[in-house]
Amino acid sequence: MQDNAATLRALADARGFRIGAAVGHEPLIRDPRYREILAREFNVLVCENAMKCGPTRPARDRFEFAEADAIVAFAEEHGMAVRGHALVWHNMLPSWLEKARLSYDDAIDVVRGHIFTVMSHFRGKVYAWDVVNEGVADDGRWRDSLFLRTFGPDYMAMAFHWAHEADPEAQLFYNDYSADAVNPKSTAIYGIVRGLLKEGVPVHGVGLQMHLSLYDTPKWRALADNIARFNDLGLDVQITEMDVRTREPASPDDLREQARAYRDVMEACLSATRCSAFLVWGVTDRYSWIPEVFKGEGSGLLFDASGQAKPAYFALREALG
Numbered sequence: 001m002q003d004n005a006a007t008l009r010a011l012a013d014a015r016g017f018r019i020g021a022a023v024g025h026e027p028l029i030r031d032p033r034y035r036e037i038l039a040r041e042f043n044v045l046v047c048e049n050a051m052k053c054g055p056t057r058p059a060r061d062r063f064e065f066a067e068a069d070a071i072v073a074f075a076e077e078h079g080m081a082v083r084g085h086a087l088v089w090h091n092m093l094p095s096w097l098e099k100a101r102l103s104y105d106d107a108i109d110v111v112r113g114h115i116f117t118v119m120s121h122f123r124g125k126v127y128a129w130d131v132v133n134e135g136v137a138d139d140g141r142w143r144d145s146l147f148l149r150t151f152g153p154d155y156m157a158m159a160f161h162w163a164h165e166a167d168p169e170a171q172l173f174y175n176d177y178s179a180d181a182v183n184p185k186s187t188a189i190y191g192i193v194r195g196l197l198k199e200g201v202p203v204h205g206v207g208l209q210m211h212l213s214l215y216d217t218p219k220w221r222a223l224a225d226n227i228a229r230f231n232d233l234g235l236d237v238q239i240t241e242m243d244v245r246t247r248e249p250a251s252p253d254d255l256r257e258q259a260r261a262y263r264d265v266m267e268a269c270l271s272a273t274r275c276s277a278f279l280v281w282g283v284t285d286r287y288s289w290i291p292e293v294f295k296g297e298g299s300g301l302l303f304d305a306s307g308q309a310k311p312a313y314f315a316l317r318e319a320l321g
């Protein structure tokens with residue numbers, strides 16, 4: 001149903017902005033429509049799962065990059081940039097690592113080795129990395145994780161230093177959810193990254209995931225103020241994983257309201273001093289992670305299950321235009 005107006009990609013290219021989506025390996029190889037939408041609408045991709053620790057490191061001494069390589073090859077073929085996601089994350093760790101009782105030194109070997117191997121494999125192909133993902137709990141305290149338990153709170157600084165050594169050209173991000181507007185969690189993250197910068201740790205940006213519920217969307221002003229305070233530290237901001245879930249089935253009113261939420265976030269990003277990319281967490285509602293995780297909810301993306309553009313798509317196009 002695409003009309004003749006410019007695509008998101010063309011509009012983003014014209015303003016030197018990155019608009020992107022998370023890509024699943026399965027739909028990419030199976031679904032021609034999915035590939036067609038990706039190539040047409042986006043100029044940056046991120047692997048939804050394929051670069052995570054679990055999928056890339058089935059055993060301590062074995063790395064597996066075939067699926068991520070296929071997604072990166074698709075991006076290269078279509079002249080798209082790639083974001084890397086994610087190096088240090090408490091979730092989706094391989095079971096051998098969850099079970100291992102590593103000494104401090106051994107853990108350094110594993111984590112440092114992981115960052116080096118993965119980043120070296122994609123050097124020159126991945127321009128920005130989520131180095132630490134979801135390191136803060138919802139109450140604003142440091143999230144309990146293998147990394148915090150093993151290294152203490154130094155682990156974030158260590159991870160960023162290692163990442164910078166592994167690929168000095170890459171933009172290094174701290175990435176998290178529910179930190180989109182000014183709130184206790186984003187304030188905790190602000191304090192952490194400010195502290196890291198003071199110590200000379202190479203962190204270049206903050207990723208705001210933006211997994212929103214239609215019934216609890218942040219106000220434009222609170223988003224803009226939050227982005228501004230990270231910019232004031234000299235950091236880039238990127239919207240890294242946006243979706244807006246609704247109860248199923250979504251009504252036409254829901255979809256209009258959803259479009260407004262997308263538009264607010266895009267406008268907050270575009271009006272910031274530095275908010276360089278906007279990525280959605282999936283392409284069509286058909287393959288979205290939402291129904292698996294949030295019972296009875298879905299419809300969070302820009303294209304419906306059959307690949308038709310939704311009001312949210314047109315709202316982003318207007319905002320970019």
Ligand code: XIL
Nearest residue numbers: 048049085086133177209211241289
């Ligand atoms: C999700 C994927 O979409 C799912 O397919 C997977 O089962 C679990 O992870 N925050 C993140 C992403 O940083 O990596 C998560 O992705 C969604 C929440």
